[in-house]
Amino acid sequence: MANVTRHIGLSLGADICWPICYEQIVGKLKLSIPWQGDQVGVDVERVTIEPFDLRQSCKYDVVLDRLTHWFHTSREWIKKSIVLDGLYVLNNPWSVQSNEKHTTYAAMMRLGMPIPNTWMVPPKSYEALPDLKPTLTKYAKLFDLGAVGAKVGYPLFVKPYDGGGWKGVSRAADAAQLRQRYEESGKLVMHLQQAVEPFDGFVRCIGLGPQTTLVRYDPDAPLHDRYTMDRPKAFVTDEEASLLRDTTLTINAFFGWDFNSCEALRKNGVWHPIDFANPCPDSQVTSLHYHFPWLVMANVRWSIFCAVTKRKFRPNLDWAPFFEIAARQDLPYRERLRGYAKIAAERFETARFEEFCAKHLGHLDEVAYEFFGTPVARDAVRQKTAALFPAHEVDKFTELFWQRIQKWRSETGATRK
Numbered sequence: 001m002a003n004v005t006r007h008i009g010l011s012l013g014a015d016i017c018w019p020i021c022y023e024q025i026v027g028k029l030k031l032s033i034p035w036q037g038d039q040v041g042v043d044v045e046r047v048t049i050e051p052f053d054l055r056q057s058c059k060y061d062v063v064l065d066r067l068t069h070w071f072h073t074s075r076e077w078i079k080k081s082i083v084l085d086g087l088y089v090l091n092n093p094w095s096v097q098s099n100e101k102h103t104t105y106a107a108m109m110r111l112g113m114p115i116p117n118t119w120m121v122p123p124k125s126y127e128a129l130p131d132l133k134p135t136l137t138k139y140a141k142l143f144d145l146g147a148v149g150a151k152v153g154y155p156l157f158v159k160p161y162d163g164g165g166w167k168g169v170s171r172a173a174d175a176a177q178l179r180q181r182y183e184e185s186g187k188l189v190m191h192l193q194q195a196v197e198p199f200d201g202f203v204r205c206i207g208l209g210p211q212t213t214l215v216r217y218d219p220d221a222p223l224h225d226r227y228t229m230d231r232p233k234a235f236v237t238d239e240e241a242s243l244l245r246d247t248t249l250t251i252n253a254f255f256g257w258d259f260n261s262c263e264a265l266r267k268n269g270v271w272h273p274i275d276f277a278n279p280c281p282d283s284q285v286t287s288l289h290y291h292f293p294w295l296v297m298a299n300v301r302w303s304i305f306c307a308v309t310k311r312k313f314r315p316n317l318d319w320a321p322f323f324e325i326a327a328r329q330d331l332p333y334r335e336r337l338r339g340y341a342k343i344a345a346e347r348f349e350t351a352r353f354e355e356f357c358a359k360h361l362g363h364l365d366e367v368a369y370e371f372f373g374t375p376v377a378r379d380a381v382r383q384k385t386a387a388l389f390p391a392h393e394v395d396k397f398t399e400l401f402w403q404r405i406q407k408w409r410s411e412t413g414a415t416r417k
């Protein structure tokens, strides 16, 4: 029996709070997991940015990546490390690079999800490239934007096909407003998407490996209050919770995204997913607050499971099994969704993961509960708050987020007793 160490790398940009908490908790777990004849420990390190030889080997077993959707040196390092060394990465970088909102809408339409009517329109203006004029002169058809809007159905949302962070998102109630929004959209390639209105439920379901959590989302609240602290029982039935979980895990397994979130709105009893291409989901305590410990713990469980078991990375997305079920039009949609979710459970090894956590990470709840009461945890909250808020608001908001974490502690503490 040998003592071996698995290496987990954190590929980070502006993240401050969760990496501190993650590193602290993994350290306090003092892991020595008996696995296939070895005693396995885990080491966590931050990945640096530097020149690299394409042939150099990668020391990490798992990388938690938060950077490569915009920082391409690291993206290419990660891609070559998967190809040459079989690195396991959250998330599949090729899929992050190529599957934007647009493809995710199309694919989930094919699986039968009730995605609102969505059209794409060519952009209002262009980069003056040499081939632009001949291309547009020959092939671009004049179109009546108002008529496209009427086909989509008003009110509608005008939003970039590859968006994020509400950038360029606006609402148009009629053709005149739509024209105005289009004028303002510049070079962005936009979707027009029918508004799910009026809606009576708005949920963000966060998925991390096979783990999910449901948060009622309030889009009209200030940023720090958008993730509400309501319990799922207060805003969804058990069947709705199960449907939203199956929806999220289907999307995540389909696109090779271990960590992603799905936004869905309920109208007339139907949940319409509207935004589920978020493969670098918000992980900041300043937005997640009460839900932040869940996220850190979910990350710890899944990454340790992947590292210790040397879970195989799936570089290719295999869509055929989902499409086979999608073709079964004789089955009601909920049945097909259960079929997709079964594939997701196989791909995320749900049963094996749960067994692993029960056997080897039984002390995580206690360790996290203790940690989220310490000055180190509070300082992590403060550092993130100080990075985002004006100086005169740092004390007030640090205390607000801290109290919400303490609320989480008192509730989990109470359920454990």
Ligand SMILES: Nc1ncnc2c1ncn2[C@@H]1O[C@H](COP(=O)(O)OP(=O)(O)OP(=O)(O)O)[C@@H](O)[C@H]1O
Pocket (backbone or CB within 6 Å): 116, 157, 159, 163, 164, 165, 166, 167, 169, 193, 194, 195, 196, 197, 219, 263, 265, 274, 275, 278
């Ligand atoms: N079809 C729709 N019906 C109703 N509301 C919508 C619709 N599309 C977008 N919205 C509203 O606009 C917000 C931003 O849209 P969307 O989530 O698609 O953009 P985003 O830039 O990806 O946002 P984020 O990065 O915050 O998730 C949504 O949270 C929702 O409040």
Ligand SMILES: [Mg+2]
Pocket (backbone or CB within 6 Å): 263, 275
């Ligand atoms: Mg969104």
